[in-house]
Amino acid sequence: MELRICHLYPDVLNLYGDRGNVICLEQRLRWRGISVETSGVSIGQPFCPENYDLCFIGGGQDFEQEVLLADLKGEKTQQIKAAIEDGIPFLAICGGYQMLGQSYKTWDGHQFDFIGAVDFYTVGSAQRMIGNYMFTCEDLPGTKIVGFENHSGKTYLGPSVKPMGKVLKGYGNNGEDKTEGVRYQNVFGTYSHGCLLPKNPQLCDYILTVALTRKYGQCQLQPLDDSLENNAHHYMQSRLERQ
Amino acid sequence: MRSIFRVAGTSNRNHYIYCVVEESLVVKIGNVWYTNFMKIQVIISVLACKLTRFAIRLLGRGGTDFPGRVALKLCPNLLGFLAKDVTTILVTGTNGKTTTSRMIEQSLLDSGISFFANKSGANLLSGVTAEFAANSTWTGKCRYTHALIESDEAALKQISSYVDAKVIVVTNVFRDQLDRYGEVSHTLENLKIGISHSPNAVLCLNADDSLCTSLADGVQNPVIFYGVNTPVYENRVEELSDAPYCIHCKHEYVYDYVTYGHLGGYRCPNCGYQRPQPSVCVNKILQSDMDGTQVVFQVDDRLEKAKIHLPGGYNIYNACAAMTVGKALGLSVKTVAQSLDHFACGFGRMEKFNLGQAQMRMILIKNPAGCNQVLNFVTDFSQPFIFVVCLNDRAQDGKDVSWIWDVDFEKLVQMGDVLTHLYVSGIRAEDMAVRFLYAGMPREKITVMKDYTQLLKVCTTQENPIYCMPTYTAMLELRGIISKEYGYKNFWE
Numbered sequence: 001m002e003l004r005i006c007h008l009y010p011d012v013l014n015l016y017g018d019r020g021n022v023i024c025l026e027q028r029l030r031w032r033g034i035s036v037e038t039s040g041v042s043i044g045q046p047f048c049p050e051n052y053d054l055c056f057i058g059g060g061q062d063f064e065q066e067v068l069l070a071d072l073k074g075e076k077t078q079q080i081k082a083a084i085e086d087g088i089p090f091l092a093i094c095g096g097y098q099m100l101g102q103s104y105k106t107w108d109g110h111q112f113d114f115i116g117a118v119d120f121y122t123v124g125s126a127q128r129m130i131g132n133y134m135f136t137c138e139d140l141p142g143t144k145i146v147g148f149e150n151h152s153g154k155t156y157l158g159p160s161v162k163p164m165g166k167v168l169k170g171y172g173n174n175g176e177d178k179t180e181g182v183r184y185q186n187v188f189g190t191y192s193h194g195c196l197l198p199k200n201p202q203l204c205d206y207i208l209t210v211a212l213t214r215k216y217g218q219c220q221l222q223p224l225d226d227s228l229e230n231n232a233h234h235y236m237q238s239r240l241e242r243q
Numbered sequence: 244m245r246s247i248f249r250v251a252g253t254s255n256r257n258h259y260i261y262c263v264v265e266e267s268l269v270v271k272i273g274n275v276w277y278t279n280f281m282k283i284q285v286i287i288s289v290l291a292c293k294l295t296r297f298a299i300r301l302l303g304r305g306g307t308d309f310p311g312r313v314a315l316k317l318c319p320n321l322l323g324f325l326a327k328d329v330t331t332i333l334v335t336g337t338n339g340k341t342t343t344s345r346m347i348e349q350s351l352l353d354s355g356i357s358f359f360a361n362k363s364g365a366n367l368l369s370g371v372t373a374e375f376a377a378n379s380t381w382t383g384k385c386r387y388t389h390a391l392i393e394s395d396e397a398a399l400k401q402i403s404s405y406v407d408a409k410v411i412v413v414t415n416v417f418r419d420q421l422d423r424y425g426e427v428s429h430t431l432e433n434l435k436i437g438i439s440h441s442p443n444a445v446l447c448l449n450a451d452d453s454l455c456t457s458l459a460d461g462v463q464n465p466v467i468f469y470g471v472n473t474p475v476y477e478n479r480v481e482e483l484s485d486a487p488y489c490i491h492c493k494h495e496y497v498y499d500y501v502t503y504g505h506l507g508g509y510r511c512p513n514c515g516y517q518r519p520q521p522s523v524c525v526n527k528i529l530q531s532d533m534d535g536t537q538v539v540f541q542v543d544d545r546l547e548k549a550k551i552h553l554p555g556g557y558n559i560y561n562a563c564a565a566m567t568v569g570k571a572l573g574l575s576v577k578t579v580a581q582s583l584d585h586f587a588c589g590f591g592r593m594e595k596f597n598l599g600q601a602q603m604r605m606i607l608i609k610n611p612a613g614c615n616q617v618l619n620f621v622t623d624f625s626q627p628f629i630f631v632v633c634l635n636d637r638a639q640d641g642k643d644v645s646w647i648w649d650v651d652f653e654k655l656v657q658m659g660d661v662l663t664h665l666y667v668s669g670i671r672a673e674d675m676a677v678r679f680l681y682a683g684m685p686r687e688k689i690t691v692m693k694d695y696t697q698l699l700k701v702c703t704t705q706e707n708p709i710y711c712m713p714t715y716t717a718m719l720e721l722r723g724i725i726s727k728e729y730g731y732k733n734f735w736e
Contacts, residue, residue: 131642
């Protein structure tokens with residue numbers, strides 16, 4: 001078996017440890033003897049969805065986001081939309097997550113149109129939502145996801161999509177409606193950056209299962225020794241539960 | 244009014260005038276005139292500051308910030324008064340502030356200049372005020388002609404509005420703790436405001452850092468650029484660039500060479516923005532080993548050999564910054580170059596300890612760029628060693644530990660058996676263990692040991708040298724235990 005991962009804009013959307021998620025996807029495949037190949041697709045490079053089984057897109061800084069918007073005006077917007085409708089799993093974090101939505105309105109009233117592949121929009125606010133946080137995951141009943149969020153954009157979901165889960169501690173999408181992230185087709189969008197997957201190995205395996213099932217019809221991942229990962233997860237979960 | 248004898252600063256925030264009216268001092272800061280009443284306020288706040296500091300020391304504690312906060316409560320403009328006749332050198336930037344300051348310190352000592360420095364690392368407005376108060380008489384007169392002040396990047400704009408700096412050094416601008424400083428552009432903006440308060444200061448800027456050189460755009464200050472004209476590592480770690488796109492036109496830069504991170508010989512093929520020609524530079528690296536680097540500096544047309552007695556390519560940059568400050572102050576090039584061979588490194592900056600039989604080097608880590616440079620250094624070793632990482636997530640460390648995923652720890656794993664064992668400690672030890680596991684480190688080589696006393700005990704029994712990388716508050720805690728148990732100085736001494 002083999003999985004081809006596309007890392008979109010790896011040199012631009014790489015804020016704070018987002019590549020940790022790619023490292024995690026790769027290692028958990030390799031440890032099971034499944035081969036994996038990751039390619040970066042950056043500004044000015046073509047994105048051909050048929051070449052990939054899984055796409056990752058991370059968060060970035062405002063300065064670089066402007067560079068990116070120009071690139072998205074080209075064919076990439078249509079290709080990303082087509083890939084999502086075709087069921088290719090996407091993991092999108094923070095700025096990359098926002099970018100899949102309809103638009104971003106800055107706090108001083110400027111509106112930027114984004115890819116519009118998923119039904120949600122984001123509004124900038126003066127307050128930054130920063131900290132360790134925890135949420136449920138509707139795909140994995142009973143599992144709590146721990147992560148770190150750092151965003152000033154407030155995201156509001158449209159009626160045709162579902163959140164990834166419910167916020168237990170922290171802010172989530174907007175700090176108001178207790179939702180966190182988005183689920184649509186095989187898109188997993190979340191504000192939890194950096195070490196999301198390494199500390200939540202069940203979520204990593206779930207996304208891998210979705211990708212492998214889509215490609216090979218069925219998939220049963222071998223269990224791994226997750227003791228170190230679970231220790232890191234339990235530490236943060238119990239710390240947040242004490243708060 | 245007999246005479247106005249000095250007007251300093253042109254920006255609104257830094258505007259102060261003082262004059263002598265019938266032998267009594269009248270001072271204007273901002274739009275307010277202060278008379279002798281103010282002088283009494285200064286005396287009271289200086290005394291309060293000195294007393295609190297003394298009391299804290301009696302308790303055996305290293306609080307360096309609190310006395311300053313007390314003084315600022317009593318007299319918010321205190322720093323302006325204390326610093327007004329002092330020639331001040333401000334050192335700021337993301338990485339290398341402390342080491343650069345220790346190098347400058349030695350060159351000032353060797354040049355016979357009377358000065359004090361904020362050595363304890365208190366680099367916010369309150370800590371700097373406390374340091375000035377401690378080095379002034381109770382009437383608020385500084386005992387030294389010069390002050391060497393390390394300043395936090397975000398605090399520069401406050402400090403520089405009270406201090407009329409003679410020299411400002413910006414070492415580099417990297418992504419740092421995002422929860423504290425925000426994005427790189429935000430840090431740059433803060434630095435720009437800080438510099439605007441000091442229109443007379445000579446700016447010493449790193450020519451190899453496109454973010455840093457942009458600080459020279461549109462300012463009237465005299466600028467001296469410094470840089471390294473040659474790559475510094477044979478085999479660099481893989482790292483992300485914090486500034487791949489032109490700050491002016493957003494096209495991708497082209498590099499003639501890279502030293503580390505986004506530093507090197509950059510130029511924009513679209514708008515022509517490029518690395519300025521530095522007037523102080525490292526022309527050649529003659530030799531580098533575990534104890535230091537031998538380089539050839541060029542200061543204008545003059546060549547000068549020097550031995551920097553701290554290893555690591557990033558310390559070549561720090562040394563170059565110190566040479567540049569020497570030029571700005573008109574010090575002898577030879578004296579400054581020689582001082583690089585015997586300065587005392589800052590606490591936790593490659594500091595050496597003998598723990599029983601074992602030797603430990605402690606290297607502070609705080610962000611991916613700095614941590615990658617430490618790895619560039621240790622991955623050159625061929626002798627077996629032990630590695631310790633202590634990861635905390637308090638405010639001063641950065642509450643978000645995801646940056647460890649941007650560090651190329653994979654490089655450490657590639658060293659194989661040269662790295663004999665790895666200990667992870669600190670509040671977020673478990674996260675660090677996961678990072679190493681995914682970097683490919685064999686599980687049996689990783690030990691999680693959260694208790695520092697136990698960790699240091701284990702260290703004393705090691706035959707191989709230990710390289711210990713703590714984040715800031717972890718370093719203070721480890722340093723505290725080492726002082727107590729193994730007879731080293733406390734960090735504030």
